[in-house]
Amino acid sequence: METYSLIQSELVAVIDRVALEEASVVAPSVGKADCARIARELFGVIVSGIPLEDARAFRAALLAKNFATEIVADRDLPRLPDGRFFTKIDTGADGDTFACGDALGRREVVAADDVLLLAGGFLQRLRSRSTPRDMHVPYDRHNVAFDEDGEPALEYRSKLIMAREFRFEIFTKRPPYRLRCVLATDGLLAWNGVLLRVEKPDAIRAFMLTWRRLAPRPHRNLGLTVSDENFSYPSPRAFENEIRWRFHQLKQQAARR
Numbered sequence: 001m002e003t004y005s006l007i008q009s010e011l012v013a014v015i016d017r018v019a020l021e022e023a024s025v026v027a028p029s030v031g032k033a034d035c036a037r038i039a040r041e042l043f044g045v046i047v048s049g050i051p052l053e054d055a056r057a058f059r060a061a062l063l064a065k066n067f068a069t070e071i072v073a074d075r076d077l078p079r080l081p082d083g084r085f086f087t088k089i090d091t092g093a094d095g096d097t098f099a100c101g102d103a104l105g106r107r108e109v110v111a112a113d114d115v116l117l118l119a120g121g122f123l124q125r126l127r128s129r130s131t132p133r134d135m136h137v138p139y140d141r142h143n144v145a146f147d148e149d150g151e152p153a154l155e156y157r158s159k160l161i162m163a164r165e166f167r168f169e170i171f172t173k174r175p176p177y178r179l180r181c182v183l184a185t186d187g188l189l190a191w192n193g194v195l196l197r198v199e200k201p202d203a204i205r206a207f208m209l210t211w212r213r214l215a216p217r218p219h220r221n222l223g224l225t226v227s228d229e230n231f232s233y234p235s236p237r238a239f240e241n242e243i244r245w246r247f248h249q250l251k252q253q254a255a256r257r
Contacts, residue, residue: 019062084180117247166183
C-alpha cells in the first residue's frame with residue numbers, strides 16, 4: 001500500500017501540540033502521543049508513512065485551524081543519500097572551489113557551481129554518558145569493593161543526556177552528493193587551518209557566516225540563515241526533515257519553469 005507524508009506549505013508556520021492532538025483524532029495512524037514530538041520537530045515534514053485517507057483527513061483538520069499543508073507521496077519526497085563524512089575543509093582564495101578531507105586522507109574537491117544546498121546549525125540530541133563510581137560489596141552497601149591490586153573497584157553507570165552538536169552538510173550535483181561533518185563534544189573540524197570545536201560556538205558562527213555568503217537564501221537551511229545565536233534544531237530528525245522539505249520545494253520550482 002502506498003503511503004503519504006504531510007508537509008508544511010510554509011516553513012515558518014507554527015502549530016501547537018494541543019491543535020495537533022485535536023486534529024489527530026480524525027487520522028488514526030497519527031498517534032496523539034506523537035503530537036508533542038511533532039510540534040517540537042516541526043521543520044517541514046509533519047508526518048510520514050500514513051494512508052492517503054488519513055493524510056486527507058489530517059490535512060482538512062489542520063486547515064480548519066488555519067494551518068496549511070500539502071500531501072506528498074512518500075516515494076516523491078526526497079530521501080537523503082548517505083554521502084561521505086569529512087573532518088577538514090579548505091576554501092580556495094577565489095571561493096570558486098573548496099576541498100573536503102577525511103581522517104583516511106581522502107580528498108573531495110567541489111566546485112561552488114555544483115552545490116545544490118548548504119545546511120548547517122547546532123542541534124540537540126540524546127547521547128549516552130557513562131560515569132564511574134565506587135563499587136560496593138554485594139549485599140553490603142557500606143563497604144567499598146577492591147580489585148586484585150587493592151584499589152577501589154569502579155563500576156560504570158550509563159544515562160541519557162541531551163548534548164549539543166554541530167552539523168554542516170554540502171549537497172552537490174555529483175557523487176558523493178552529500179558531504180557531512182558532525183561535531184560532538186569530542187570532535188574537531190579543521191577549517192583553513194583553524195580547529196573548530198562545539199565548545200567554542202563563536203568560531204563556529206564565524207564559519208557559518210562565511211558559508212552563508214556563498215549561498216542564496218533559497219539554497220541554505222534555517223541554521224545558516226537566521227542570525228539568532230540561540231537557534232538550534234531539537235533533534236537530528238528535525239535538521240534532516242528541513243533539508244528534505246527544501247529539496248521538495250526546489251523540485252516543485254523546477255517543475256513550474
